[in-house]
Amino acid sequence: MRTDTVYKKAFNRAANMLRDGQLAGELPSENELRRRMCVSRTTVRKVLRELVHRELVTECNGHRSTGRPVGDNDYYPDAETTPRAKHVEQQFMEWMLRGDTRPGTSINELELARQFGVATNGIREFLIRFSRFGLIEKRPNTGWLFKGFTEDFALELFEIRVMFELRSAQLFSLQPDSSPLWSKLAALKMAHTDLLERIEGRFHDFSGLDNRFHRLINEASQNRFIDDFYDIITFIFHYHYQWNKHDEKQRNLAAIHEHIAYIGALESRNSTRIEVACRAHLASARETLMRSLTAFDESSINA
Amino acid sequence: MRTDTVYKKAFNRAANMLRDGQLAGELPSENELRRRMCVSRTTVRKVLRELVHRELVTECNGHRSTGRPVGDNDYYPDAETTPRAKHVEQQFMEWMLRGDTRPGTSINELELARQFGVATNGIREFLIRFSRFGLIEKRPNTGWLFKGFTEDFALELFEIRVMFELRSAQLFSLQPDSSPLWSKLAALKMAHTDLLERIEGRFHDFSGLDNRFHRLINEASQNRFIDDFYDIITFIFHYHYQWNKHDEKQRNLAAIHEHIAYIGALESRNSTRIEVACRAHLASARETLMRSLTAFDESSINA
DNA sequence: AAGTTGTTTTTTATGGATAAAGTTCATGCT
DNA sequence: AGCATGAACTTTATCCATAAAAAACAACTT
Numbered sequence: 001m002r003t004d005t006v007y008k009k010a011f012n013r014a015a016n017m018l019r020d021g022q023l024a025g026e027l028p029s030e031n032e033l034r035r036r037m038c039v040s041r042t043t044v045r046k047v048l049r050e051l052v053h054r055e056l057v058t059e060c061n062g063h064r065s066t067g068r069p070v071g072d073n074d075y076y077p078d079a080e081t082t083p084r085a086k087h088v089e090q091q092f093m094e095w096m097l098r099g100d101t102r103p104g105t106s107i108n109e110l111e112l113a114r115q116f117g118v119a120t121n122g123i124r125e126f127l128i129r130f131s132r133f134g135l136i137e138k139r140p141n142t143g144w145l146f147k148g149f150t151e152d153f154a155l156e157l158f159e160i161r162v163m164f165e166l167r168s169a170q171l172f173s174l175q176p177d178s179s180p181l182w183s184k185l186a187a188l189k190m191a192h193t194d195l196l197e198r199i200e201g202r203f204h205d206f207s208g209l210d211n212r213f214h215r216l217i218n219e220a221s222q223n224r225f226i227d228d229f230y231d232i233i234t235f236i237f238h239y240h241y242q243w244n245k246h247d248e249k250q251r252n253l254a255a256i257h258e259h260i261a262y263i264g265a266l267e268s269r270n271s272t273r274i275e276v277a278c279r280a281h282l283a284s285a286r287e288t289l290m291r292s293l294t295a296f297d298e299s300s301i302n303a
Numbered sequence: 304m305r306t307d308t309v310y311k312k313a314f315n316r317a318a319n320m321l322r323d324g325q326l327a328g329e330l331p332s333e334n335e336l337r338r339r340m341c342v343s344r345t346t347v348r349k350v351l352r353e354l355v356h357r358e359l360v361t362e363c364n365g366h367r368s369t370g371r372p373v374g375d376n377d378y379y380p381d382a383e384t385t386p387r388a389k390h391v392e393q394q395f396m397e398w399m400l401r402g403d404t405r406p407g408t409s410i411n412e413l414e415l416a417r418q419f420g421v422a423t424n425g426i427r428e429f430l431i432r433f434s435r436f437g438l439i440e441k442r443p444n445t446g447w448l449f450k451g452f453t454e455d456f457a458l459e460l461f462e463i464r465v466m467f468e469l470r471s472a473q474l475f476s477l478q479p480d481s482s483p484l485w486s487k488l489a490a491l492k493m494a495h496t497d498l499l500e501r502i503e504g505r506f507h508d509f510s511g512l513d514n515r516f517h518r519l520i521n522e523a524s525q526n527r528f529i530d531d532f533y534d535i536i537t538f539i540f541h542y543h544y545q546w547n548k549h550d551e552k553q554r555n556l557a558a559i560h561e562h563i564a565y566i567g568a569l570e571s572r573n574s575t576r577i578e579v580a581c582r583a584h585l586a587s588a589r590e591t592l593m594r595s596l597t598a599f600d601e602s603s604i605n606a
Numbered sequence: 607a608a609g610t611t612g613t614t615t616t617t618t619a620t621g622g623a624t625a626a627a628g629t630t631c632a633t634g635c636t
Numbered sequence: 637a638g639c640a641t642g643a644a645c646t647t648t649a650t651c652c653a654t655a656a657a658a659a660a661c662a663a664c665t666t
Contacts, residue, residue, distance in 0.1 A: 002619045040658040119621045134527045156526045223459045224437045305649045343628040
């Protein structure tokens, strides 16, 4: 049966809004709520029905207003707000990156389905989607081949990444002064210096910033294939570093400095400086990944 | 139910082998046949059973040998040898490229499923696979958006293509003399001059040659993302020109000459010459596509 | 007329079943 | 021991069913 994660997530969101006063007094119309929560009215109505049922909202001759205060246990647990497909993704990435899955292993849809507790269909759809990342390959009628999260992979990934980003960065520097990209860049620059000051406690915030920064640069090239490729980067980094926190603060600190230099180069609009800064940063990102890859390999072997 | 296209295709292949004498006299073992036909022994046995049943092969105390001659109507029709997934692909491409499907149209899985006579699952799997081509986009819980086979698409596609191929071509020229790529290139050069002589009747053969040529160049970069990207090109060109034969001979003739110049440049190992030849050829390929796109748009409008 | 809410219809996300194809195990033959 | 066939088992390709979510329609209200 289809999961009701959309409803549950919407419910939690509504509860949050009630709690921090965004919905004080009389509630807005169903349509207004629908817009704010980005779900269909059908779902909004389901949420409202439950809110009323739990007396978080009171209904009296057609008018709805806030009811009793929201308690911590009014929320649905997080796991129930994530669709199956997302769970499959998470479990697969864990299986691949943390298990001792070696290059050359063949992937069995049925086995994964059993292991993850979903229908084979869901596994298959995930694998098709995932295959664009270059880590698995389909052999018709037979199954999938895991090619390995190897150094080769990282090298090929960065070869493309550098090519794309050099181009985007040069295009960026050619934007007219009036382009909104410049102000966004200035804002990001500030965010970087701010983070630098609070680095001690907040170094986890870097990954979000990193993503925003590179996405911004890519925006200059307005090419869907470059965008899509950056999705791969984001995805891989997200999962890989989620389980690989070694030296995180150190790494992020260095990267922040590289970013700041890179931003400076962009603002100078000096083509050579840009190339140098861009290459320097990406080379260092690649080294970080490569190092963690070898470390990772060793830990798997010894595990 | 799963289609038995694998069996039928294998059967046809076996019939062909019988017909042109590759299997004269006593047949090889099941395992040997399996290897030659690239299917499982299970399928080989099914084929053999049917061959015997139709007396194309005779069996006598455990030994199999050729029976009556193969007739034209012993073959299964082509349509029955293509798996559902492939049919979906073909029908979808036709729907997209030939129908009057406008950019911005939303794609309905159920509707396509009905139209194509398959289960929704098959449609969905195809769309997921196809989404990497940058022509459609998924909006969760809602459907897919067709972004249009537009000029923007062609421009973005070629922007990447040029970037990749310039790099591959330069890497190609740096290969040592001993690299097998050089002899493959020489063979392709011959194939080109041969085709040039027989251009009148054989200009359809160019697309295969074109594909082989560019794939060969890409081989020099040994990067899975570049390979995968060329899959997009191949796919798009395959379907697009399948229904767009305008000026085909003319186009191909020009392209052959460009290829020959390009090959010469590679053989000269002169970096500048290579860049010029590569850019020239790709620019002309892009123009061809763009022209046919506008022509295509107009014909759709008038249709 | 534009915005509400109530109701019905359509479509997506997900699970389940099954024939076909692939793989492994068993037995027998040189 | 090594290869051939037979039989049993496993996995993939494919269809179908259904609850959840979205969209469309209808009836009111201000």
